[in-house]
Amino acid sequence: MSRFDAVWLDAGGVLVLPDPTVLGPLLAYYGAAAGIERHRRAHYAAMAAKSAQGAEERDWRQYDEAYVRSLDVSEELVDEASRALGRVRIADLWRWPIPESVDALRALGSGGVPLAVVSNASGQVERSLLLSRVCQVGPGPGTPVRCVIDSHVVGVAKPDPAIFDFAAAHFVGVDRRRIAYVGDSVMMDVGGAVAADLHPILIDPYDDHADATFERIHSLADLLA
Ligand SMILES: [Mg+2]
Structure with missing residues (x-):
């Protein structure tokens, strides 16, 4: 089912993703493309820009500017559009389930792969993932996972490898090098996973990181092969 003992x-x-059904109308005012596919693409373009700048987790300015540029907002409106995005893209808006990811997560779970979530968040992520029917600890509408670690709750954030210790407590006896950690940030996720002795995998649907030396996948479904 998987090359790994846990994912x-x-x-x-x-x-x-930040909910494109909310951000679409918000940014269309500034001339941005409003389609969901365009917004999906904008997220990864924005993450790549954030990584290229070496921006820290709290600094989302490059992300917001690259996001609206990816949606063809004209240069004269990038400041205003990205400022609006930065104010509206609150933690609770990270709620739009990525359809292929939900399907792949369900397949991994039903295939017996032990799962966990480790997120830099604001105390909301476990509840959001439940309400979005993505996953939960124990039985529920989404895929069961062993734990959902929220940086705000545990008091330490990626790339500090210490955040992963909170998940490891639920995986006693599993060799960390046989645990894949899948993220979309080079600095936070790949960097943090390397520091924690996990196997890092970047989700890179649009090949924004084609020159990377670490493993990349286009979709979580790639882990099912
Ligand atoms: Mg992320």
């Missing part, structure tokens, strides 16, 4: 996942960009 741990980032939430934003892997399981859910």
Whole structure:
């Protein structure tokens, strides 16, 4: 079912995206393309820009500017559109389930692969993933996972490898090098996973990181092969 003894996942960009059904109308005012596919693409373009800048988790300015540029907002409106995006893209908006990810997560879970979520979040991520029917600890509407670790709750954030210790407590006896950690941030996720001795995998649907030396996948479904 999997090359790995367990799969741990980032939430934003892997399981859910900032809700394009909210951001579409918000940014269309500034001339942005409003289609869901365009917004999906914009997220990964924006993450790549954020990574290229070496931006820290709290600094989303490059992300917001690259996001609206990816949607063809004209240069004279990039400041205003990206500022609006930065104010509206609150933690609770990371709630739009990525359809292929939800399907792949369900297949991994039903195939017996032990799963966990480790997210830099604001205390909301476990509830959001439940409400979005993506996953939950124990039985429920989504895929059962062993734990959902929220940086705000545990008090340590990626790329600090210490955040992964909270998940590891649910995986006693599993060799960390046989645990994949899938994320969409080079600095936070790949960097954090390397520091934690996990096997890092970047989700890179549009080949924004074609020159990377670490493993990349286009979709979570690639883990099922
Ligand atoms: Mg992410």
